[in-house]
Amino acid sequence: MTASHALVVTAAAALATGLALSANASGGSWIQLGGHNDSSKTTTLHRHGRGPALELETRPGSPPMGVTSRQRVARLNADRVDGMHAQQLRTRGYIYRIGGDGDAGPWVIASFPGLPAGYYLATYRVVATFDGPPPHLLGCWFTTATQPKAGQDSGNQMEPRMVIAGSAYVDGRKPFTFRMTSGENFNILADSTIDSQDSRVTFIPVAALRSATTRDEP
Numbered sequence: 001m002t003a004s005h006a007l008v009v010t011a012a013a014a015l016a017t018g019l020a021l022s023a024n025a026s027g028g029s030w031i032q033l034g035g036h037n038d039s040s041k042t043t044t045l046h047r048h049g050r051g052p053a054l055e056l057e058t059r060p061g062s063p064p065m066g067v068t069s070r071q072r073v074a075r076l077n078a079d080r081v082d083g084m085h086a087q088q089l090r091t092r093g094y095i096y097r098i099g100g101d102g103d104a105g106p107w108v109i110a111s112f113p114g115l116p117a118g119y120y121l122a123t124y125r126v127v128a129t130f131d132g133p134p135p136h137l138l139g140c141w142f143t144t145a146t147q148p149k150a151g152q153d154s155g156n157q158m159e160p161r162m163v164i165a166g167s168a169y170v171d172g173r174k175p176f177t178f179r180m181t182s183g184e185n186f187n188i189l190a191d192s193t194i195d196s197q198d199s200r201v202t203f204i205p206v207a208a209l210r211s212a213t214t215r216d217e218p
Contacts (some may be wrong), residue, residue, distance in 0.1 A: 092205065098178075099127070099190035099199040100106035108180040108188055110201065115172060122151065122204040123167040126180060127189040127199045134158040135183055142168055169206065 009091065031037055047053035056064040104108055122142060130136040132156070137170045141152035151168025170176065191198045 011090045015136075015138060037158065074129045092204040096201045096203075097190065097198050098201060099188035101192075103199075104185065104189035106182050106185055108186075110180075110202070112178075112201070115203060116205075120170045120172050121167065121205050121206050122170040122201060122203050123165070124151070124166045124178065124201045125163065125199060127182070128162050128164070128186045130160055130162070130182070130184060130186045134160070136160070136162060136184070136186070138162055138164060138180060138186060139182070140158040140166060140178070140180045141163050142170050142176060142178050144171045145174040146171045147176075170203070172203070 009155070029039075031043070035174075045053050054116070058064045071208075093140065094115055096110070096112050098108075103110070124141055126139060128138055137156045138159070139152065139154040142150040144150060147168075150170055151166045153164055153166035155162045155164045180186075188199050
């Protein structure tokens, strides 16, 4: 065997021959396979030539290595996390601002052009004012191809200004809408003069947590 070939050590070979490897351990001692090894210094394994410096083989279903520290290891890259590639782990949010002169009614329906088809964690914040006398009632929810009323929430109060916030897992494989309704005319504020936050709906892509027969949100 030349230095250009990687050394592969299997558990079976270690048990059969009692093989020990020489390494740069504390005091130049030996690393005993299948036994307990102590060292007060860092152990270094240097590979001359191409290929990995260390290869670990184990039986199916067993981890090749175990650690006792929770500290982050610098420059240790992972090709996959829980079976997902890095491209799948990238998170991109989509924000749609609603409100303004055109968003008034007893009914307001918002759509989301340009949102890619998929599953989303959708959150909304609606700031509304009312024209009539109190009490004021406002309900909000998403309507998708499989969810008649996802993330439904409502408010009932005496103040002329109302803020409703809610969230839902939304089946966005087909175009869907966000609906706001009241028994009286109301206006959705595009920019709140009190807290400088506008009415908006935000979508974060998530995995397909629901099947095609998604049950309705309460």
